Amino acid sequence: MKKTKWALLLIVFLGASVLSAGNQKKIPAKNPKTNPSGKTVEVKKIPEKNPKGKTIEQPLVSKTVLQNSVLYLYGTPDNDMTYKVMDELKRLNIDFVFFDVFKLKAKKEEMIKLLKNKGLSTEYFDYPVVVYNSNILRPEKETHFNKLEGFLLTRFTADIQALMKSNPETQFKTDTLYIYGTTSCGRTLGVTRKLTEDKIAYIFYDVSKDTGKRKEMFNLLKSKGMGNSAKYPVVSYNEAVIQPDQNIHFKGKVFVLLKFLEDVNQIMNTKK
Structure with missing residues (x-):
């Protein structure tokens, strides 16, 4: 008799627990991207990295306006002829402004535009591209190279010096x-x-x-x-x-x- 009584009490208790659980309101799980007010929280992205772990650099943009009577060189220091020309100009104490077209995307586009305006090919050419006033000079196969010496540095720098005799008004x-x-x-x-x-x-x-x-x-x-x-x-x-x-x-x-x-x-x- 006692066992039957305890069994009935256990059944009543379990039934009450199930009923209580069914009446409870479900509490939504917290969204890690929302604040307590329910508004979305902006998550700041970490700069992407390349496989080597170095931050990817965006191309630099330059808004330099070309000025008269200033010597500009477009090229890359990794290019042997560009390096030699820059070194020779320094030796001759000739001031110039250099644009690395591999790093300065805007300057590469500027160089291409200058060449096109002069009707010059933009597909195959050698660096450096030299600009002085509205004139452009670049290494040409027929005049700045020969089979024995290769690139004629002295001849090219002489042509740069001739280029610099120009007067913007003439x-x-x-x-x-x-x-x-x-x-x-x-x-x-x-x-x-x-x-x-x-x-x-x-x-x-x-x-x-x-x-x-x-x-x-x-x-x-x-x-x-x-x-x-x-x-x-x-x-x-x-x-x-x-x-x-x-x-x-x-x-x-x-x-x-x-x-x-x-x-x-x-x-x-x-x-x-």
């Missing part, structure tokens, strides 16, 4: 030899190679690639009453302009290089 630099032609023209290549051998500084424009300089060349010829056609190379020095003349610089159909170079030297030695 289109052409005083006492500077300009040559207009194409790299596929045998006469042009012969003249530029000989000038390089004789260490005579000049600025060469490939008019097949630079439409602006092509127009400039024809304007020069027109201003001197030399017609609307050109025979390469067209050479300009101060106020003088010459180009190969069939009656003077040819023997039959053969171009007489030395005779043409004599005339180039003559206009360079003519007093203003």
